[in-house]
Structures are given as structure tokens and as C-alpha cells.
Amino acid sequence: MINVTKTFLPDQEKYLQYVREIWERGYLTNNGPLLQELEAQLKNYLQVDHLYFCGNGTIVLQIAIKALEITGEVITTPFSYCATSNAILWEKCTPVFVDVDAASFNINPDLIEASITPATTAILATHVYGNPCDVEKIEAIAKKHNLKVIYDAAHAFGVKYKGRSLLSFGDISTCSFHATKVFHTIEGGALISNHPELDRKLSLLRAFGHQGDEHYLYAGINGKNSEFHAAMGLVNLPHVPEIIHARKEVFAAYDRLLNWDLLYKPVLSKDIEYNYAYYPVVFSSEQVMFRVMEALRVEEIIPRRYFYPSLNTLSFMPKQIACPVSEDISARVLSLPLYVGLPYSDIERIAGIINGHL
């Protein structure tokens, strides 16, 4: 079977060396030495100053909302994974969906201002597929209306925009290091802050909010991660350049082989160093998408409807807001298999099946 993704697994012996180290120390979690080492290496690799390794890419969204004291309405994108808007709901805020740009699939900055009300306090946007949002326009709007900006950068590991880490934009960016992402720690995530004054708060919020047994400062949560997860990160991080390179090759092969007269894909921002996180293609109709999905399925090739459904259509959203562009794209998009080690012959086969069913 060929799945949409396959987790990169490093040399087992290197991981086991760390496991033996953990056994010797008997220190398994709570800001241990491997976690601190991973944070140091990630800051260096990503060129960011304030980074906190946490349990997953969803709790970091919640901690970011909490840390910035966001309340009321949060402007967000309907074209993302449900974690983005669910985190807003779990923090007792109201997601206000603003439709996406038809070319980039990211939140359309030109539609944001019309959705701002006196209750709006923040913008939470996703760099979809690692493709940067229009960070300049979003920053200008946020400044003008005094809004906080959080980027769900779950897809944006290692992406640079204008030579600068994409994670260094906004008040806080969040990452996911889930096993399906470009860089993974099995489960994991990170908070990347651009506010040194938030350092103490963020590190406390992820660990119950107290310092020692005396000082209970914030209503914190358990957002911690373990030495075992940090170890996976330490073993995987040196492989990231080769992982991105291998993904780039798969990407280029699909680019060459697919029939672009009858398909399209999001337009990547200029001025980026990309991580080749996903390979989404949009079909001419939902019907064609289903036809292709079925043709692939009989060959045991499993792409993913990513993202589907458009989050604004979920029944439990407090505000029902139409987002025609996002609804249209999400009905017709499939993310194709993309991972290290996907053989060229399989890419040819996948492209052949797709082209044959358009």
C-alpha cells in the first residue's frame, strides 16, 4: 500500500543510545537534558530565539491563545486542519472565518478588515502546506486594529521567507512535530515567540503554571513533552536537509508528470526556501476527484482529502459563515503521496492513473 505519507524513521541504534542514556539517568520527563538540548538545536536550526518544545501541535495553539490573553472573536482560516479552529473553541473564543485566496489557499488578507468587529482580538492564520501567508499585509492590519497574530505553522518547519525563518513572524508561531510532518518527534510541537517578555509565561503555562511548590502564577496546563520524544527529535534533526531534498525530488517528478491542462495546485509565494511539505492537486470538479481517488484506491494508493471539509461548514462552529473559495477548493483537492523513499516508478504509476482519469 502507498499512503499519503510515511513516517521517516532514523537509525534505530542512534535512538537506542539515547534510550540507554535516559535509563541510566532515570529522568524521563519535566524539562530534562535531552529536551533542553533539542530546544537549543531547534533554535539554532530554525534561527529563532524563543522556542518551547511541547506535547503536540494543538496544545501549543491553546497555550498561545492563553498566553496572549486572547478573548472574544478570532479571525481565522477555514482551509486548515480542524486543530486550528478547535483550539480557538477550546479557549472559549469564537472563530470568525475569512475566506482564502484562490491562488495561495491561505487566508485572504483583503477580506480580513470587513470581518473585524469590536469583539475581535486576534488573527490566527495557517501557512497552508508551508506556503507563507501574506505576513506583511496581516501585520499591517493587526497593527492598525491592535490585534494579536498567531500563525499555525504546523506545516512550515524550515521554511524561510525573504531569507528569514517563517516562524519568526507574528506574535507567536506554533509548530507540530507529529509523525506525519516534515520533521517529527513522534508526537510533539513547539511555541515560537517573538516576545522575550513572554518567556517565563510560556514556559510556565506548558507546565501547570507553577514554579516550585510555592509559586502558583498561572492557570497552566500539561503541555510538556518527554525525554523519549526529545530523543527522536535529536536523532531526526540532522536528517532534515536530506529529508527536504528527497521530498523536493518527488515534488519535481509530479510537476513533470501530471497533466496541468486539467489540474492545478496552489501558487507558492516567491522569495521562499520551501520544505516541500505536501503535494496538493485540485481537480476540475469533486466528481473527478472522487473518480481519481477510487482509481487510486483499487491500486492501493491512498491520497488524503487534505483539507476537507472546509472548517466553516462544521456543525459545531458557533458562527456559520460562508467561505465559497475554501469550500470549493476543499471539495476538489487531494494531497498525493509524498515521502522519503517513494520510488520514482510509483510516482510515475500514480501520475499515470491520475492523468488517465481526468
Ligand SMILES: *Cc1c(COP(=O)(O)O)cnc(C)c1O
Ligand atoms: C498537524 C496539524 C496540527 C496539529 O498538530 P498535532 O501535533 O497533531 O496536534 C495543527 N494545525 C495544522 C495545520 C496541522 O497540519
